[in-house]
Amino acid sequence: MEELRPTITERRRQTRNKMYRYIYDAEVPVSKQQISTSMGYSLPTVHQNIAELLDAGLIRPGEVQKSTGGRPAVGYTIDETVRFAVGISVSATQLRFLATDVRQNELAYKLVPLSSSEGEKIGEQIAKELESFFEEHELDQKKVLGVGITFPGVIDQEKDVIVLSPTLRIKDISLSAVRRPIRFPVFIENDSTSGGAAEWLGLTLKEREEDFVYLFLENGIGGAVFIDGHPYLGSEGRSGEFGHMCIVPGGRKCNCGKLGCLEAYCSAFHFTSDIGLTPEEFFEGLAEGKESHLALWEENLNYLSIAINNLRMAFDCNVILGGFVSAFLEPYLPALRQKCAARNPFENRADYIKLGKYPTKAGMRGVAWHFMEEFINGI
Ligand SMILES: [Zn+2]
Incomplete structure (x- = not known):
């Protein structure tokens, strides 16, 4: 019988784990009754697991707000400060x-x-x-x-x-x-x-059902492909190195030594340190309509639209833009979407382009x- 014990323990641990995750996902305090009804566990099982989670300091009591008013019930929420x-x-x-x-x-x-x-x-x-x-x-x-x-x-x-x-x-x-x-x-x-991964976590549970491509825009350009909530890394771990996709054959020299890479055209260096400006200064000038800024930005958006449309062609899913450049992109999103749609034979809108929630972190x-x-x- 000795060897059966771990199995029984593991099953019980899984129940406790599921309950913790349920409380985690709920975001607001949930009562034992709610847990029992939603998860299909008996009240004694819920009671026992809640006691264990409370003892371990992993959850804490909180008030369940009732939509009908009346006295709030006791509920439980995770203790996020524990680690x-x-x-x-x-x-x-x-x-x-x-x-x-x-x-x-x-x-x-x-x-x-x-x-x-x-x-x-x-x-x-x-x-x-x-x-x-x-x-x-x-x-x-x-x-x-x-x-x-x-x-x-x-x-x-x-x-x-x-x-x-x-x-x-x-x-x-x-x-x-x-x-x-x-x-x-x-x-x-x-x-x-x-x-x-951070952008995936920032999605709602519903949004997480869709795959996406992440395009990271800073001085360096990178990316990632997320399928079923996990990064697709490729056989050499180089999946998502979008900065080194060639967008202009024989074009500008890139940091990697090759010619015509996306990074050689859309690195933030071009509109910041290369012209002696901070990103804030550049985008301020752009908003004011400074001609040199407008020309530089138009060129950047054109090249960026080639890359984004190529990603759409390859993956047929949402493209989430991140990196510090994306923090400034909102006013230019309609123009960027238009440029991408114009390159696409299958669709005339590019609403698949989204801005990430965490441009800098x-x-x-x-x-x-x-x-x-x-x-x-x-x-
Ligand atoms: Zn390169």
Whole structure:
């Protein structure tokens, strides 16, 4: 009989896990009666599991608001403060830190200049900055589930290396070297894959039924393909490297060394540091109708529409735009949609183009979620 026990325990654990997820998804407090009716468990089963979740500090009592008025019933909601994770974004010039709780609420954020792009040095700087991050924001280190780090580059998890990052101008960097100085569990992922994951989490349960392509627009350009809520990584982990799709044969030289890549045409560098402006300054000038800005932007939208229409042709699904450029895109979305529709023989609208919810923090949110998902799965 000994070996049967784990099976029984596992079944009971799964019931508890389902109940926790139900309470999590409900977002507002739910009563035992509601749980019992909706999930089809007996009241004693609900009672027992609620007691276990309460004892573990994973849920807390809350009031169920009744639509008919009257005395509110006792309900339960998850305790989102029980754990947190940190997402860190490594870019060519900066390290950014974001702590999020179990509900993905933002607890703390900081940005520091990146001092070196060598693997070991990045790890050392992260380890040092983490200590002050926790201290400055009074975050309880005992609650840290882990530290997720995103890189703008191709990552091979099996070989444990960053294969290539044209943005950081590095290749064959060992992930262990980055991980070593950090005293928490570390997970490293491509920035656009993490960004796509954050956008997926930001969708409603209904919206999550649809697949989407994520196009990340910053100085570097990347992306991800999300099928059934999971990134499609490809056989070499290079799926979604949209920045290096050729859109102009024999065209401008790209950071990767090849000619005519999307990134060589639509990198934010062209309308920011290349002309000595911040993104805010450029878009302010554009809104005022400055001619040089208008010409540059028109060119950018034209090339962008080639890429977006190609993605629509290849995947036939929504295209969600992210990255800091997307934070400025709303006024230009009708023009961009028109350009894309004009290239498409099958449809005369391009409503499939959506703006992401987290233009500047998606990568950090998504990579932190890796630990949260693990945590929730383990309940
Ligand atoms: Zn390229």
